Amino acid sequence: MKEHKGVYQNSTELMNLAGQSFYMNDFVDACLYGRLNLFLQGDTGSGKTQLAKDTMNYFPDKSMFILGRNDMDTRELFQQINLEKLRTGNSSQELKELTSKIKTNLFVVDELPNCVPVVRAQLFNLFDGFIEINGQTYPIGNGYSVGIATGNLGQKFTESSNDLGRALKDRMHVTIDTDYFKPTAWDTFNILSNNTNPRVDFTQNFENGDLEKKILIAHNEVTSKEIPFEKLLIANYLIHGLDYANIGGKETTKTKLKDAWPNAITNHGQGSDEALVLPVSPRAAKSILRLSQAFDYIAKEKGVSEKEIQSAYLCSMMQAYKFVGAYSGILNDLAVREKYGNDKYSALDAIIATTQTQFQEKEKAIVSGIGMINEGKKYKKVLDQFNGRWGFMKNFFENAFEQNSKQLK
Amino acid sequence: MKFIYKGTDGTKELKRFLSQVHNKNPKPESPPIQNPIIPITEDLSFVTDENLYKEISQYITKKHSQIENKLIFADNVMKHSNPFLAVAVDMFCKKHYPEYRIARQVDLETNLSMFKGLYIDSGLALRNLTGNNKEQAIYLFEQLKQKGIKESNFPIWSDLRGLELNGKNFKLTDESIYSTQECLNWKSGTKYSKINNLGLPKEKDENSSRQIWTSNNALSSCCLDWDSDLYSDYSDLFDSNGVGRVVLAKLRSS
Numbered sequence: 001m002k003e004h005k006g007v008y009q010n011s012t013e014l015m016n017l018a019g020q021s022f023y024m025n026d027f028v029d030a031c032l033y034g035r036l037n038l039f040l041q042g043d044t045g046s047g048k049t050q051l052a053k054d055t056m057n058y059f060p061d062k063s064m065f066i067l068g069r070n071d072m073d074t075r076e077l078f079q080q081i082n083l084e085k086l087r088t089g090n091s092s093q094e095l096k097e098l099t100s101k102i103k104t105n106l107f108v109v110d111e112l113p114n115c116v117p118v119v120r121a122q123l124f125n126l127f128d129g130f131i132e133i134n135g136q137t138y139p140i141g142n143g144y145s146v147g148i149a150t151g152n153l154g155q156k157f158t159e160s161s162n163d164l165g166r167a168l169k170d171r172m173h174v175t176i177d178t179d180y181f182k183p184t185a186w187d188t189f190n191i192l193s194n195n196t197n198p199r200v201d202f203t204q205n206f207e208n209g210d211l212e213k214k215i216l217i218a219h220n221e222v223t224s225k226e227i228p229f230e231k232l233l234i235a236n237y238l239i240h241g242l243d244y245a246n247i248g249g250k251e252t253t254k255t256k257l258k259d260a261w262p263n264a265i266t267n268h269g270q271g272s273d274e275a276l277v278l279p280v281s282p283r284a285a286k287s288i289l290r291l292s293q294a295f296d297y298i299a300k301e302k303g304v305s306e307k308e309i310q311s312a313y314l315c316s317m318m319q320a321y322k323f324v325g326a327y328s329g330i331l332n333d334l335a336v337r338e339k340y341g342n343d344k345y346s347a348l349d350a351i352i353a354t355t356q357t358q359f360q361e362k363e364k365a366i367v368s369g370i371g372m373i374n375e376g377k378k379y380k381k382v383l384d385q386f387n388g389r390w391g392f393m394k395n396f397f398e399n400a401f402e403q404n405s406k407q408l409k
Numbered sequence: 410m411k412f413i414y415k416g417t418d419g420t421k422e423l424k425r426f427l428s429q430v431h432n433k434n435p436k437p438e439s440p441p442i443q444n445p446i447i448p449i450t451e452d453l454s455f456v457t458d459e460n461l462y463k464e465i466s467q468y469i470t471k472k473h474s475q476i477e478n479k480l481i482f483a484d485n486v487m488k489h490s491n492p493f494l495a496v497a498v499d500m501f502c503k504k505h506y507p508e509y510r511i512a513r514q515v516d517l518e519t520n521l522s523m524f525k526g527l528y529i530d531s532g533l534a535l536r537n538l539t540g541n542n543k544e545q546a547i548y549l550f551e552q553l554k555q556k557g558i559k560e561s562n563f564p565i566w567s568d569l570r571g572l573e574l575n576g577k578n579f580k581l582t583d584e585s586i587y588s589t590q591e592c593l594n595w596k597s598g599t600k601y602s603k604i605n606n607l608g609l610p611k612e613k614d615e616n617s618s619r620q621i622w623t624s625n626n627a628l629s630s631c632c633l634d635w636d637s638d639l640y641s642d643y644s645d646l647f648d649s650n651g652v653g654r655v656v657l658a659k660l661r662s663s
Binding site: 268339382 | 411412413415416418419420421423424425426483484525527598618620622636638640643644648649650651
């Protein structure tokens, strides 16, 4: 397990990439590197607040802890009274100035679900890097701001069922269920033997060296690196391939079915991912790509070679899909309850198994399509290899071919 | 702009694909090939030889014209499956390559990971004579009656291997394996882990992740599904899609 300074300890493996285990603190790092807002869902005492609090040590002077409550106004956090202007100022507005807190990089919001929608919206704006005061927006964090929020969604929570669900889906990019990935017995032994204070520890601040700089450099590299073509194809599959549905021999899309999905899917479609999962939104696809890039960066930090990382692109994307998708409202809640004991991650593992099979089988067809574009000649037989859920690739290859032909002229 | 996928520009694969396509020489009346190349993973395999696929396809089109031949060969494997297609493939094997037959549910259980993300038809579930597919159910039951089976013996499981087709009906043969299986009437979604000699759920196990899905159809198709569940509730016997596979088993005695 990677050295992680803090009170929170958890050596449960969340995923494996190119032979390297990824733990909870790696996921936090990945979200910081990718500047992806992270929601830590979990029951009381699962350690989510401690983990979030520990993360604040990464930005010793540029992090802010906010306890979610209904009566707060985030704007007050950034304003102070100017004593000089107190003597000369004409209006109360003139007396107020923005504080140095405007430089904050990391916002930790504990118990986010406790906030009313209007407060949540203000907090999400902070995560996104700006604050609005009297109709004027002010940038925060000097180009880098990110949010970690915690909360207990409860067992009966469904993403699309209420306002909170929709808000989380829109503004929090990655959600991890800390109850699902609980610390091991050995972690618990160590935690208990070191400290019997039952409260979240706000006193211990660890010197983590120049972590702030390290994170900003990593963020810059993760976001500026060109997205590999393979990953873009996978993202396209998650948006278009998983949208495909076949009802009684008639091809359609789940998007077109709207509320008729998943009930309209019958027989073999019912027992496959066709009735279990919706396609991801383009916004979620961006989060998946960004998180996958951050995973690759961390794998490299752990000593994995560039070549090994390249051959694990599908795995990296699928793991990112799992953690972005689980709480993003794409799953058929009823099927997850009936077939997977309400375990969203298991349901996504099953979808990932199918996706991996699909990509394995289609690999030669994709490569021949690439060859066609590069050669500058269009072959119907090559394009005809793409149908059903892979029909979207026909569109891609045709357009890529046209574009390449124009460039050649 | 040059596209690169997994380190290749695709030129080689494009050439290979095009030469394969151009060398295609359709021989509608060709005799069965003598030495089919059937890659074996242990004793189970998919149909990955295009010539063998063609043989199967021609056989179904010619001999079983009443069923729609949905089988296709794509990505180097034969795709699609429903109980009619599976039984037709079994009949083809029996006639031309008797060392191979379609895999039974018990065979599939030996290598579940091989079928992740796919579905494989393996049997029929006969539960009553009044629900969906009652015509096929009655046809099958009339034959079972002659072998001493009564309605009180329902629900009946029958392996697809060893059945034959008569138009859009299933015919028993001396090879057919069928028996009463109470699990077919368990509550849909019941969890299980242990299997019996037919590869069917033996006892309920709340702690398992595998589930059996049941219905009140007169006759249902049964398949091992994409995440190792056993579906015995499909009402559309002709339903098929691209993640379906017919699996061949090499007979150990051969």
